[in-house]
Amino acid sequence: MKIIDGTIASPKGFYADGVHCGLKKKKKDIGWIYSEKKAQAAAVYTTNQVKGAPLLVTKEALGVAHQLQAVLVNSAVANTCTGETGIEDAYQMQRLAADKLGLENHQVAVASTGVIGKHLPMEKVTMGIEALSMKSGNAQNFHEAILTTDLVTKEICLSAMIGGKKVTMSGVAKGSGMIHPNMATMLSFITTDANIPYQLLEKLLKKKVDETFNQITVDGDTSTNDMVVVLANGCAENKEIVEDTPEYETFSQMLRMVTEDLAKKIARDGEGATKLIEVSVNHAATESDAKKIAKKIVGSSLVKSAMFGEDPNWGRIICAIGYSEGTFDPSLLDIFIGTQQVLQDGLPCDFHQTNMQKILAQDTVSIQVDLKVGTSQGVAWGCDLTYKYVEINACYHT
């Protein structure tokens, strides 16, 4: 398995494009991914009880045959809290894309990210769809078209041999605050030319999203429009992947690598962030405990502020563990920041100040917690809390 240069359109049979249609002032704001063959598809959605209209339409589409051939995405307007008109608009987006691509409506997923409570200007969207190219587009433009306040595009491309065939998998994501100022959302789209049935795709996607995307936090706010969609069109012509085989294992590792990489890129590009924080919890009673504790630590405003201030404030880490509701024994706790141990068996230990300062000055800081109560582990990712975060979120006006 190796990382290669590529775009969301690198797997065989996929195409993508993005254009500016006027939802944003200047930047690209609408794009699509198209597969020349029907693709097995799976998706996971936000757990927020308020769901954007596109999620309802996409969920319905996937329910028909678990197959997709296109995903149409706009940024700047989330199409959430928009009532019946919003639902109609989402269907209209789907219909327009399907017509232009010669597909059934249910073969097109739609996704939106942006301001809540604003209707989509459908004239602009219609013009945007007209301007999108089916096969001669520029896939990098798609990566840009889905962004809101993100500072960089986020993508990864992998290849590996599966059943003697070269399989490629690409992923792209956006998400800066988990929600930005009314700019909802983390979105991610994954394409692969692997031949794999939707049932396995669905099962693996749920697991990987749980281990990666669901373990990042920028500000603790879960958006109304989060969505991850994976399409597998089989163009690599490998023999259909079967569960619990080496081929399945390779595919599973690829999906994990793609989702983890994108999740970390989202955390690093969190609103106002200056560094990525990675928290590992080891020897927990259960995996659920380990993930929960890791996420509480990385989500603590106090830990996040301390990391911004480059302060090895383990008291805040132990405090977050304490209110995590996970199982642990305070007198067994070991905590490391980078290579430096700060707590042993629940008591502070001396560390090398200069080395610690070097560790905290880096753009990735790792925190490792050893609970010593079991055999499970979990990881979570986040970013520091900075003046810039407050500025972005206070100075934005609706």
Added chain:
Amino acid sequence: MKIIDGTIASPKGFYADGVHCGLKKKKKDIGWIYSEKKAQAAAVYTTNQVKGAPLLVTKEALGVAHQLQAVLVNSAVANTCTGETGIEDAYQMQRLAADKLGLENHQVAVASTGVIGKHLPMEKVTMGIEALSMKSGNAQNFHEAILTTDLVTKEICLSAMIGGKKVTMSGVAKGSGMIHPNMATMLSFITTDANIPYQLLEKLLKKKVDETFNQITVDGDTSTNDMVVVLANGCAENKEIVEDTPEYETFSQMLRMVTEDLAKKIARDGEGATKLIEVSVNHAATESDAKKIAKKIVGSSLVKSAMFGEDPNWGRIICAIGYSEGTFDPSLLDIFIGTQQVLQDGLPCDFHQTNMQKILAQDTVSIQVDLKVGTSQGVAWGCDLTYKYVEINACYHT
């Protein structure tokens, strides 16, 4: 029932004092409350699984006879994550105070707030206790001695007639961040000369703390040292209060007013805060739902940032409701900011921009949510998220 000028020593038979013993550079850092008669007592403690040593000692003391005659409190050092030595130090504090006041050890509660992982300098503490006055102290000094990064002292004093006798109740609190940079904690102490058995005191305290102190959030971090203690010494000589009588009702209202007032003062004095945010949720399916939803809204970093920026960003409010896990129907939601309605039946409505700006510029902003699914209600209090919060928590160094 009326609010009167007073201190924690205003109820009959109570005395208090505070001095500087060297835990802080200059400010007062140790103090006590003393009752000349045995007082019925009750306490609630942090839910954090990591608990400071003083909590263990106080819990044990209260378990003996549910009576206290003194509470000894220091600031600057939390005596948490300090192992066996920490427990010994807490017992030593208790013993020293008991000896000086001529009490049994178990009649003295101890509380600490400050840096985690640091041992109490017991020589200084000993000198502090020696310097404290039993009956001729200055109670206002106690209010100051328990502070960490608080900008103001927080107190309230009430009087009411109960069973033909004038009963006084006072409360004092500290707490700036729910945890400050390793400065743990919300602490509150309530004194009253009412005659009431500890069982009722305990029951009422739990309920009121749940409705008030547990409904405030500054940064979502629950400290290791939180503690609320109430002492009722009976010096008002009212007939012992019995459940479900008018006297019980009056006492209950007094306790509610004291805890709500202190809770709001803590929220308003939250680290870096410029305003108090009060969120009411009405017509919820259950009280638990209403409280949960209110707290999620007031705890959202995005809502908090918006309030700092004086932006009526209802999208963030609806989003927080969505991930609260409370029962609601998005299409029924009404939301008001101050007197201005921003959402009706789940859809945005026009509001008066100038009036809205006036509302958001005030130092208290109320947000009201009507779920229209039931008959229960709940309130939560918090503060805005500001540059100053980040500064306080990033620039502090351990």
